[in-house]
Amino acid sequence: MFRCREVADRADRMIDGELGTWSRLNVKLHLAICRGCRAFVEQMRITAEVTRRAGESEDLVLSDDIKAALAQRQMRSGRTT
Ligand SMILES: [Zn+2]
Numbered sequence: 816m817f818r819c820r821e822v823a824d825r826a827d828r829m830i831d832g833e834l835g836t837w838s839r840l841n842v843k844l845h846l847a848i849c850r851g852c853r854a855f856v857e858q859m860r861i862t863a864e865v866t867r868r869a870g871e872s873e874d875l876v877l878s879d880d881i882k883a884a885l886a887q888r889q890m891r892s893g894r895t896t
Pocket of ligand 1: 818819820822845849850851852
């Protein structure tokens with residue numbers, strides 16, 4: 816089973832549906848027993864949702880919080896580990 820760090824590294828891809836079956840299964844197993852990672856993945860999911868909505872609406876004014884979340888997300892997804 817994955818450890819917390821491995822789950823965190825894969826959260827982005829899982830939310831985007833880019834994770835393979837085996838990795839997804841391992842993440843789900845970990846989330847079943849780890850509250851911290853559940854909260855983390857939920858937060859990532861919300862960020863992904865906001866990102867998608869921001870892309871759909873050009874008139875949307877982004878708050879500093881959301882901008883920071885977006886920047887962090889881009890940094891994470893740009894990493895190749
Ligand atoms: Zn964990």
